[in-house]
Amino acid sequence: QKEVEQDPGPLSVPEGAIVSLNCTYSNSAFQYFMWYRQYSRKGPELLMYTYSSGNKEDGRFTAQVDKSSKYISLFIRDSQPSDSATYLCASYSSASKIIFGSGTRLSIRP
């Protein structure tokens, strides 16, 4: 079992829809959670960085962590074609290296 699992997609939604991207992790010691956006032929760009459980909002993006179920989510409201990219989740603890999911390809249809 991979330490961080992510549905590879591709996920295609119409413009304006709410997008839900999800990951699960297996290491209960993980405390830090990150979401990255990666456009084609570019490096990953950090979108959200959260600690422990709860929600964090930044503009149209909301990161949610449920440590009881080891489930992390990224919600994108009012999705735009410019949101089309691959989204990577990542988790780690203070004693571990950062573990990345394999990424979900998202396409927003105009």
Add this chain to the structure above:
Amino acid sequence: SAVISQKPSRDICQRGTSLTIQCQVDSQVTMMFWYRQQPGQSLTLIATANQGSEATYESGFVIDKFPISRPNLTFSTLTVSNMSPEDSSIYLCSLRGLTGELFFGEGSRLTVL
């Protein structure tokens, strides 16, 4: 966050040759990290590069194949030696922010024929 610049951004190489990737950061950092992203796969840490000491390699990666230099606090290089088509990947330079988050350069996309 720091600006991380990588060169080359992409290259096409012949089997058996070596290529050196450069990473320049606009601020001084103690540790720099090199990752590999193979097509359709997750990011895999190759090694951690500390200034003034030997790089620390992850399981499955060896210095002879991926020699790393770290001559100062703003620069590092990763060499991919004796390349084969299996080395075709995106190679990424990265560093940790003040609160632990990881920032990446734009990546170097290598295609080995």
